[in-house]
Amino acid sequence: xxxxxxxxxxxxxxxxxxxxxxxxxxxxxxxxxxxxxxxxxxxxxxxxxxxxxxxxxxxxxxxxxxxxxxxxxxxxxxxxxxxxxxxxxxxxxxxxxxxxxxxxxxxxxxxxxxxxxxxxxxxxxxxxxxxxxxxxxxxxxxxxxxxxxxxxxxxxxxxxxxxxxxxxxxxxxxxxxxxxxxxxxxxxxxxxxxxxxxxxxxxxxxxxxxxxxxxxxxxxxxxxxxxxxxxxxxxxxxxxxxxxxxxxxxxxxxxxxxxxxxxxxxxxxxxxxxxxxxxxxxxxxxxxxxxxxxxxxxxxxxxxxxxxxxxxxxxxxxxxxxxxxxxxxxxxxxxxxxxxxxxxxxxxxxxxxxxxxxxxxxxxxxxxxxxxxxxxxxxxxxxxxxxxxxxxxxxxxxxxxxxxxxxxxxxxxxxxxxxxxxxxxxxxxxxxxxxxxxxxxxxxxxxxxxxxxxxxxxxxxxxxxxxxxxxxxxxxxxxxxxxxxxxxxxxxxxxxxxxxxxxxxxxxxxxxxxxxxxxxxxxxxxxxxxxxxxxxxxxxxxxxxxxxxxxxxxxxxxxxxxxxxxxxxxxxxxxxxxxxxxxxxxxxxxxxxxxxxxxxxxxxxxxxxxxxxxxxxxxxxxxxxxxxxxxxx
Amino acid sequence: xxxxxxxxxxxxxxxxxxxxxxxxxxxxxxxxxxxxxxxxxxxxxxxxxxxxxxxxxxxxxxxxxxxxxxxxxxxxxxxxxxxxxxxxxxxxxxxxxxxxxxxxxxxxxxxxxxxxxxxxxxxxxxxxxxxxxxxxxxxxxxxxxxxxxxxxxxxxxxxxxxxxxxxxxxxxxxxxxxxxxxxxxxxxxxxxxxxxxxxxxxxxxxxxxxxxxxxxxxxxxxxxxxxxxxxxxxxxxxxxxxxxxxxxxxxxxxxxxxxxxxxxxxxxxxxxxxxxxxxxxxxxxxxxxxxxxxxxxxxxxxxxxxxxxx
Numbered sequence: 001x002x003x004x005x006x007x008x009x010x011x012x013x014x015x016x017x018x019x020x021x022x023x024x025x026x027x028x029x030x031x032x033x034x035x036x037x038x039x040x041x042x043x044x045x046x047x048x049x050x051x052x053x054x055x056x057x058x059x060x061x062x063x064x065x066x067x068x069x070x071x072x073x074x075x076x077x078x079x080x081x082x083x084x085x086x087x088x089x090x091x092x093x094x095x096x097x098x099x100x101x102x103x104x105x106x107x108x109x110x111x112x113x114x115x116x117x118x119x120x121x122x123x124x125x126x127x128x129x130x131x132x133x134x135x136x137x138x139x140x141x142x143x144x145x146x147x148x149x150x151x152x153x154x155x156x157x158x159x160x161x162x163x164x165x166x167x168x169x170x171x172x173x174x175x176x177x178x179x180x181x182x183x184x185x186x187x188x189x190x191x192x193x194x195x196x197x198x199x200x201x202x203x204x205x206x207x208x209x210x211x212x213x214x215x216x217x218x219x220x221x222x223x224x225x226x227x228x229x230x231x232x233x234x235x236x237x238x239x240x241x242x243x244x245x246x247x248x249x250x251x252x253x254x255x256x257x258x259x260x261x262x263x264x265x266x267x268x269x270x271x272x273x274x275x276x277x278x279x280x281x282x283x284x285x286x287x288x289x290x291x292x293x294x295x296x297x298x299x300x301x302x303x304x305x306x307x308x309x310x311x312x313x314x315x316x317x318x319x320x321x322x323x324x325x326x327x328x329x330x331x332x333x334x335x336x337x338x339x340x341x342x343x344x345x346x347x348x349x350x351x352x353x354x355x356x357x358x359x360x361x362x363x364x365x366x367x368x369x370x371x372x373x374x375x376x377x378x379x380x381x382x383x384x385x386x387x388x389x390x391x392x393x394x395x396x397x398x399x400x401x402x403x404x405x406x407x408x409x410x411x412x413x414x415x416x417x418x419x420x421x422x423x424x425x426x427x428x429x430x431x432x433x434x435x436x437x438x439x440x441x442x443x444x445x446x447x448x449x450x451x452x453x454x455x456x457x458x459x460x461x462x463x464x465x466x467x468x469x470x471x472x473x474x475x476x477x478x479x480x481x482x483x484x485x486x487x488x489x490x491x492x493x494x495x496x497x498x499x500x501x502x503x504x505x506x507x508x509x510x511x512x513x514x515x516x517x518x519x520x521x522x523x524x525x526x527x528x529x530x531x532x533x534x535x536x537x538x539x540x541x542x543x544x545x546x547x548x549x550x551x552x553x554x555x556x557x558x559x560x561x562x563x564x565x566x567x568x569x570x571x572x573x574x575x576x577x578x579x580x581x582x583x584x585x586x587x588x589x590x591x592x593x594x595x596x597x598x599x600x601x602x603x604x605x606x607x608x609x610x611x612x613x614x615x616x617x618x619x620x621x622x623x624x625x626x627x628x629x630x631x632x633x
Numbered sequence: 634x635x636x637x638x639x640x641x642x643x644x645x646x647x648x649x650x651x652x653x654x655x656x657x658x659x660x661x662x663x664x665x666x667x668x669x670x671x672x673x674x675x676x677x678x679x680x681x682x683x684x685x686x687x688x689x690x691x692x693x694x695x696x697x698x699x700x701x702x703x704x705x706x707x708x709x710x711x712x713x714x715x716x717x718x719x720x721x722x723x724x725x726x727x728x729x730x731x732x733x734x735x736x737x738x739x740x741x742x743x744x745x746x747x748x749x750x751x752x753x754x755x756x757x758x759x760x761x762x763x764x765x766x767x768x769x770x771x772x773x774x775x776x777x778x779x780x781x782x783x784x785x786x787x788x789x790x791x792x793x794x795x796x797x798x799x800x801x802x803x804x805x806x807x808x809x810x811x812x813x814x815x816x817x818x819x820x821x822x823x824x825x826x827x828x829x830x831x832x833x834x835x836x837x838x839x840x841x842x843x844x845x846x847x848x849x850x851x852x853x854x855x856x857x858x859x860x861x862x863x864x865x866x867x868x869x870x871x872x873x874x875x876x877x878x879x880x881x882x883x884x885x886x887x888x889x890x891x892x893x894x895x896x897x898x899x900x901x902x903x904x905x906x907x908x909x910x911x912x913x914x915x916x917x918x919x920x921x922x923x924x925x926x927x928x929x930x931x932x933x934x935x936x937x938x939x940x941x942x943x
Contacts, residue, residue, distance in 0.1 A: 378706075481716045
């Protein structure tokens with residue numbers, strides 16, 4: 001509300017107490033009576049009570065106004081605990097992750113006044129709010145108190161009172177979220193989905209000046225009911241997607257040819273890449289080689305000064321893990337759950353692979369679903385369609401059997417959802433990354449969609465045959481399921497039949513994407529891929545799935561196709577270079593094409609995955625041009 | 634054979650599969666005597682001549698948890714491995730399926746079934762008539778889990794002989810407990826008789842699951858790419874089969890529930906018969922047709938026809 005005006009007569013009572021009465025205050029023509037709480041409603045990274053943009057419409061939230069704060073899920077002091085999970089401020093970096101709001105000074109506050117700050121009950125369990133003390137320390141005064149590892153050790157403060165002297169000087173408060181909207185927490189009953197989603201993501205902060213002893217409120221002309229209010233919103237979790245400005249590449253060190261290929265690509269992209277050991281007995285050893293699948297990376301942030309964004313990257317695990325034993329003990333199930341990779345486990349000497357300064361971690365599924373779910377809950381099945389139409393921050397895309405908790409969480413963020421859902425059940429692995437990949441392009445849209453194309457594969461083989469290369473052999477040395485001449489491939493009735501069925505399915509997905517996103521044929525590039533079937537509606541790429549690639553900026557690590565060698569060259573590699581690597585593709589930040597690296601991923605291919613499945617990456621927050629708060633979502 | 638296996642099935646219905654099976658899926662006694670004797674001889678000879686292939690079949694890993702646990706989708710499947718062994722693995726696989734199962738150890742039902750399914754998938758692709766009796770007996774065996782029966786049906790369809798045609802059409806009848814599997818099996822059989830039988834089912838059934846299965850089967854057996862793979866000599870038959878398929882699919886693609894429509898539409902796009910658009914347009918005047926579905930499908934077919942992979 002508009003508050004900051006000089007008042008000529010501010011004394012109003014509300015069954016209440018009149019400022020300017022003989023109890024004190026600045027009535028008449030003296031200094032103003034000030035009952036004011038203010039936040040960064042203007043989104044300029046500053047909290048300024050004299051800025052009308054911070055005062056006007058401070059109790060609203062839309063595309064143009066509204067303050068925000070973040071879920072403080074990183075570990076700035078590297079004590080192995082997320083910063084929101086303790087009751088201290090973990091240093092200056094942690095303090096920077098807290099959004100500020102202020103109670104303005106009322107220098108002539110009545111002698112019997114005390115300040116009262118309140119928050120709405122629904123928000124209390126989702127935030128912690130500190131105040132700045134005069135000595136420079138901070139004190140936790142509102143929201144969740146206690147370690148909050150369960151409902152039993154968590155209490156909630158909805159109201160904070162401070163003395164008249166501080167009403168006169170004003171008080172600064174800092175707020176952090178304990179969770180995103182729609183995210184479960186240990187201190188909430190996991191069975192209580194209703195409660196989990198009850199929180200709107202907003203915190204309504206109220207400030208009043210009360211007459212000590214009676215509780216009556218002082219009021220002013222600008223604050224006629226005696227309560228000034230400001231609304232803050234927790235920032236959403238946002239998925240990076242393949243166009244993220246990634247600085248870190250992850251994979252297992254399990255298959256050295258993959259590591260070699262990725263190393264070359266990562267170096268070209270200027271991306272840090274340190275594969276983790278696949279042997280669990282080695283330091284940091286982790287047996288799950290499907291790095292894309294067991295965690296997702298995203299970010300969160302709120303407005304910082306000078307157009308910056310203050311935030312952090314966020315890692316979230318898949319609900320289920322892969323213990324090394326086939327009959328794991330409960331301890332092994334916990335030890336090899338993806339949470340342990342992200343958080344680490346000091347007791348077992350496992351360092352945190354992700355949690356750290358500006359690197360947050362959170363589980364988005366209901367805790368009762370720990371170690372539940374299926375292949376569709378792997379994150380290779382969850383991708384981000386880059387910005388388009390009203391989805392300025394992109395829109396999440398996933399398969400049709402994803403755990404409902406996760407879908408609800410994505411939708412609850414309000415910015416990149418509701419997701420686009422594709423029926424991926426025709427695939428053995430059922431992941432969207434088996435047939436779609438998004439790459440940067442210098443076009444009005446800013447990106448193109450790569451699609452696995454059985455029809456193109458057929459055409460390329462037919463072209464080879466027509467050029468007299470029918471006897472050239474694909475996948476030489478990889479066993480008779482894969483090793484076939486061009487002629488044999490085209491004459492393999494089942495293989496072409498399965499591939500045609502896949503082609504029809506993929507064309508259906510393309511139709512859906514066109515409808516949802518406005519894509520045109522010019523925004524689509526086909527990648528030759530045939531599919532085989534492992535037993536009825538269980539299709540998987542027959543030739544190495546090149547569309548299932550890893551993008552690092554304009555650099556692509558792509559499965560080596562192992563096509564026929566003709567004149568010393570692989571026509572499939574040549575085709576990809578031409579298709580993706582040249583200016584006609586318009587791909588890459590400069591539109592001159594992607595820098596393509598072929599990576600031998602055969603061992604993964606043989607186990608039903610490719611380069612994208614075998615890797616993962618993350619970027620510093622924020623990613624994206626523009627700001628999530630301007631999306632009005 | 635069918636009468637015998639049915640009788641066996643009834644008599645043994647309450648017996649656990651492991652108790653009756655010497656092979657993974659059936660006991661040798663489930664086979665007709667002459668076929669059984671012939672196979673026993675062939676297998677014995679092959680065991681001597683090609684011990685490595687028998688060992689390779691015995692040593693497949695995809696159904697074993699320590700192996701499939703590393704797959705991207707960690708479910709048991711040995712299909713790729715077994716297909717990769719090629720035609721030489723036919724007799725070792727028939728041996729394992731019907732005569733002498735490998736040691737099951739602690740494999741779960743799903744893991745054990747994955748081995749059978751993988752072998753049946755591979756046997757079907759090899760397309761050798763020597764597999765006929767085993768595949769047929771497994772298809773009709775009692776106390777079989779659905780995935781294995783379905784794989785047997787597909788294998789029978791791929792074998793594609795007169796015996797398989799009779800077997801599958803005999804079961805692809807309303808009320809038969811093996812009806813759905815038999816329809817899927819016929820979908821693998823690229824024969825005009827199979828197409829006509831399934832088309833008749835699709836045209837007459839009121840059962841949504843049967844209709845969906847029949848539509849999918851027609852798409853598979855009418856696949857234009859598959860017919861093309863058979864070379865110029867097969868094209869005339871292919872065109873006739875595809876016409877039967879497309880004619881049956883067009884009405885279902887624009888009427889009925891969503892599942893049937895999707896299955897029929899996808900199948901029509903696989904069949905790619907030259908008359909497809911006319912067949913769809915002809916549905917407009919028929920009662921119960923969803924005009925929007927007609928428009929949408931026409932647009933989809935036109936896109937397909939204009940499409941040139943680039």
